[in-house]
Amino acid sequence: MIILAPFSNRINAKRKQETDLFLNSIKNKYNIIRKQTELPGEYELFLNEYWQKDNMIIIEHDISADESNIKELIECKYNICAFNYYIYPCASSLAIPVLAHRKVLCGGKIDWINDNDDFADLCGFGLIKVNKNIQKQINLTRITQKAVKRQYINYTKYLTNQSAGITADSEISVEFMKINERIHIHKKILKHNHKEN
Numbered sequence: 098m099i100i101l102a103p104f105s106n107r108i109n110a111k112r113k114q115e116t117d118l119f120l121n122s123i124k125n126k127y128n129i130i131r132k133q134t135e136l137p138g139e140y141e142l143f144l145n146e147y148w149q150k151d152n153m154i155i156i157e158h159d160i161s162a163d164e165s166n167i168k169e170l171i172e173c174k175y176n177i178c179a180f181n182y183y184i185y186p187c188a189s190s191l192a193i194p195v196l197a198h199r200k201v202l203c204g205g206k207i208d209w210i211n212d213n214d215d216f217a218d219l220c221g222f223g224l225i226k227v228n229k230n231i232q233k234q235i236n237l238t239r240i241t242q243k244a245v246k247r248q249y250i251n252y253t254k255y256l257t258n259q260s261a262g263i264t265a266d267s268e269i270s271v272e273f274m275k276i277n278e279r280i281h282i283h284k285k286i287l288k289h290n291h292k293e294n
């Protein structure tokens with residue numbers, strides 16, 4: 098198992114503090130690779146560098162977790178697992194906070210999951226596990242090339258952390274759907290040190 102911890106200076110240091118402290122506290126027990134991913138596509142290139150090599154956990158720079166969350170993911174029998182966390186109106190432009198994962202309803206409509214849902218179809222990558230057998234079925238190089246292009250086209254939005262269209266987590270989630278793998282949801286809601294206002 099490798100733990101990938103991409104981070105960016107596009108958010109302020111305070112929002113990353115808890116994640117940093119957590120990663121420091123477990124760095125001698127796990128294979129953690131931290132990488133600054135600042136330029137368009139660097140996040141995807143980072144994932145792609147380790148894709149298909151080992152079971153993988155990804156933790157994003159503003160998620161507050163503890164070791165029990167990591168153990169829970171490692172011990173879970175499912176191939177793709179994600180923890181719950183909220184995304185808030187200040188960043189999402191939605192009316193209310195929502196859990197960061199979505200499900201496809203009968204008829205194809207997509208909706209946010211609620212706290213009773215055990216599985217999702219599209220997920221945020223705040224804290225996620227993707228086993229190697231799943232990675233083997235997904236061509237991340239192709240997705241990475243597209244993402245690099247897209248993010249350079251929307252460079253201003255990218256730099257200000259606004260959505261520049263499809264994000265890597267959405268795009269990789271679609272690949273999970275194509276191979277009929279749903280995302281197992283771990284229901285504890287992790288603290289997300291989200292955009293301030």
Ligand SMILES: [Zn+2]
Binds near residue numbers: 178
């Ligand atoms: Zn699970």
